[in-house]
Amino acid sequence: MPRPPRADRATRVTIAEVAARAGVSLSTVSRALNGNPTVDPVLAERVKDAAAALDYTASPVARSLVLGRTQTVAVIVPDLGNPTFQAILRGLSHAAGADDYHVLVADSAESVEEERVLAGATRRRTDGVILCAPRLPQDELDRLVGGLRPVVLINRSSGDVPSVRADYGTALAAELGHLHELGHRRIVFLAGAPGSVANAARLEAIAGFVAAHADTVVTEIACGVDFEAGADAGAAVLASGATAALAFNDLVAMGLLSAVQASGCRVPQDLSIVGFDDIPFAQYTTPPLTTAAVPAAELGAQAWARMRELLEGDEPGGPLTVLPELTVRGTTGPAA
Template identity: 70%
Template sequence: MARRPAVVTIADVAARAGVSLSTVSRALNGNPTVDPTLAERVRAAATELNYTANPWARSLVSGRTQTIAVVVPDLANPTFQTILRGLGRAAAADDFHVLVSDSAESVDAERTLATTTRRRTDGVILCAPRMPQPDLDALSATLTPLVLVNRTSPDVASVRADYGAALRAQLDDLHRLGHRRILHLSGAPGSASGAQRAEALDAFAAAHPEVDLRRLPCGVDADAGAAAADAVLDSGATAALAFNDLVAVGLLDAVRRRGCRVPDDLSIVGFDDIPFARFTTPALTTAAVPAEELGRAAWVRMRALLSGEAPPPSLTLVPETVVRATTGPPPS
């Protein structure tokens, strides 16, 4: 039977380089206190021996796991997937891993996941947490380091999209097209972006008393949009603004099955600009959330915190309206 090749250890590297074990450890971990000539000798010895550091042993020595936790409310949502892609790629470039947990829109699960994953990782990123603001503030005080995506809390690094400004732009576009009966399909009750949108709806209604602006409670997925089709058609609205693209896609399919012509009879507007929004029939008008950029920006702030540095200022990005084929003038 062939003999299994011997495992190269840190002691072998130390012997080859003629230095102590601690010097090897510090050199391979990039410790700046190691003389550059010694560090190069250690790296050369490690390369010659094909030495790879045991990540678990390294974490015991450094006190780091090289992993951060991210808690999202709905992993099936393409926008959260895109945020994770931007975050994950940026973290990987810095030799970090990402542990993702789905709270399934549950505030209790969100709180539990945030605290339990922090014990096994170097930091936590909460993506669009659903918990009320007082609960978020209390939790934030117990989690360090912490970065928030699409929420804010005092003294916590954050990045977010301005959903209110984007919705107001969508409303203004519909108003310019001539729509005076507009329906908004609201989403998750605990969503902070929902609160921003509610403020935008109130401001628009106050500025345009001639518009019949109504709100219809709805969910966050395509099934919820499809289920709302009859209520939307019965409302007499000439334009419907969906909480997100998933809701808009479900609504679009359901009203077309009922013989409604989009946009001739009803204009439909989504939100997020998920990848298949441009492939619907007709192609969906929406607002493009810079999700991948939000993910990258969240990592930049987490990396600074892990390095003991002050994170960059909180970042706010405004989604841009993407006009496609589901919007037009109201029926005469």
């Protein structure tokens, strides 16, 4: 039978027309098109044939009402300006899109209060929350997640909540080991935000390394998480007498690199610099930046995989930890 002309917006085919053509009830059409296994396979096939013949497309709003879902999940990150979080979002949104889900992104702007408010606000409008909240104190995070379920955590953990994370401590220890092998014994660490869990992991790794290497001194310099913070720390780094600088992330390292080179410091001859994350720009600095490569897109994809399992009522995968890989480039060399 020839297919009727495609309906325009004014004459959109309705579910009632599909039901009439298939000779079934409206509820049977709804259940069949939404994959409900209680529908007799013969009837389900008849409904699908009728829908195809009429060129029927379900309204997204109607589908959401039937399923009791928005087909949307919220993702909260601390800084959309950071390419690492952009990569996490890219991996997550591509994976979610393949499962016909949309991603609502919220930026907490490195604020504990915003993390707290956004988590609750976005959960009320979505089917679940994927939370990257590096500032929230652990006890508050533990209380918060109970009201957000289904929830998945990135770079945090809380009870039985599914989580994916990068092992910042082990990777930073590898960076320190690299500098130590090059002869560096006076190192400065440009610290991130004081309340950050990621910063705490770095400080713990530094303490462990120094305890095992009595010949090495690592001095902490309060800094931040962006280009400007790294550039502003340039004078303090040069005045410290250190032969190497370990930055909280690549953005800080790049800001520092620009500032010290503008002051006449040669990198790596006078000062070695190490970043963290391996954002796309890291390999294009002059010289290219030594860093630790975090598989950010994979973290995002794995976070979605666990959220999908929660939404489908399956047992989510266990906690996933990935190890960033030391990537040696041109900003590190033998100690002067």
